[in-house]
Amino acid sequence: MLHWEKGRVLAELEGWAGVQRLLVQLDAPGAESVRALAYPELTGAIAEGETVLLNTNALRRGLGTGGDALVVARADPPHGAQPAPAGHMVKTRYTPMQTIVDAIDDPASPHYPVMRSAQSLERMPVVVADLHSSLPAIIAGIRAERPGARVAYVMTDSAALPAAYSRTVAALREADWIDACISAGQAFGGDLEAVSIHSALLGAHHVVRADVAIAIQGPGNLGTGTGWGFSGAAGIEALHAAHTLGGRPVAALRVSSGDARERHHGLSHHSATVLGAGVLAPVDLPLPAMPHSGFWLSVGEQLNNAVIVPAIERGVRHRIHRVSTSGLLESLHGAPVRLSTMGRGLEEDSESFLAAAAAGRHAAALLDAEGRSRD
Template identity: 35%
Template structure:
């Protein structure tokens, strides 16, 4: 079932890269105003007074994941208008490489689009996917939620600059900056442009590049699957560390395996098979009202016990209080993770230092609407995994 409506653009709330957030006067129903997302890579930017067709399904169903109106099309002449002429010029200006792409994403839908995959024959990187598939021990930080990305990047940059000796806290502490590459799966949002965090970190040069695979699209490098995405991060973007997580949102049903977070186990297998070092960012919370997500989330417990066939490191924060650590130990034992994976209790991760790591980041970092003060366990877990990666890297990095 798809719910449709139309409306008129009455305000452009914000604009970044290929995304506009609009205020729409709705035509159907009550005629109230509503917010909508418009991706300008499909129809170009809209202007005030434009009439748009909206997919309102997620809002009608009162969903969190995907719970926005999205512009499907713009109802204006395709030829002869000033806007149409601008769009035609922009299309013509696209690089030759982009126009050579023949990999379709969102296949067999009205919005299917061609991209140039790094693996394609027309790609300048085609040869990198022909012979060696070795990640050469590249650490791969694997997360279930998109909110883990900014928390991990902030910590990696901060801790790498400060160092174990508590030294300089400037941009890189006089060290060679880490090349952090974000790989976005299609377990959540499909357009990487939807992520404000990715846009913000790219603007600041905090990411060396991005890769989108599956039906996710819009990364600096496009890839067909998780294996080639990892190879692209290492061999095309020269990553020191890759962070893999879905885009904003997660689909779930409250059942052990009925959620898109099962990809964590699949990513462990892929990273290990290619000679990388899979390190899982634990989803921990003691602020959750849902019992299945208290302590270590049941999502992660099942993904690592049933889906992951190779060993991963699972760093955990040693700074948790005794009661919380005991609950996690019981979960590890009952799920068998203590025998299947490398459990590491990481010391010297605390809330004060996590807050410092996020001081220079302009956006609020939250998970399920909760920040560091409301849900410290989540951030302690993510930063413990990020610190574990730093601890295993050569000192000259």
């Protein structure tokens, strides 16, 4: 069930690309004013004084990610004709907010001839991670090794669906740390749209001409504490897609020294489950090379016991790569966005970001001097 409320827009607050932030006075007697998010791609641009219908589920439940009211509709439709996409690709299908987008794999797309003939990633490295918060750290690692590498971010659809919701992506695009964001599956609002994770990765290579692709869910990771009840399990499909299409799958390990939950301390059970029990193809596993660190020695043992051995028993041989951490902290400190994972910053949980940066550095090291992938 949706929690519906109605109100009048008092002011437009500072937003970011693809997102309007509004201050809305609720209609009920004595009701407060609330902050609300609107996606102009869905609603059109909203002006002060308009009456809007809100979904306040997340707001009333006090959720962290997504804890704002969301504009579902406006009392009056926007004035003037709205531009119509050339294609027929529908996302958030069969919901009241389904929207038509121009997808790179739609027959009406100018990229369709390229996408129709695209078959292989030609060994392009594809970094797959559990948490959206690891995205800037992965890119920091890529830039530490190969500053000029072209990077495409593929946003999967297991968490937030609007790519515009990510302020991280908006800031990384503005700083030229990402060359394109491709929203895959039911996710929408990236620079480019794709029907599937497979099409999105092919588009990263053949349309964006990226040297490295990064595939991660958007903000709003969902976990339940059960073995398989977490949205990051979608990383299995991304790693399989990279392998199937002839890419080089690289898994960014989720680790933490600051998470008080036992299942996430050291090597997270999310990484252990995805890589030890879920993935059916060999994957590169970058691990920071810090031989005198008790934390990383412990993570190495966890990785062997929870991932390497169970995978071998299933006939899958992952590859552990020890990655130099020289210069990675400096690159992380230079990120154009604040690094934060589960509320912890770089100082509180540096190991989390080092693991992600090591994956980025390893992916960049797989490229030759011209940016082409090599073994």
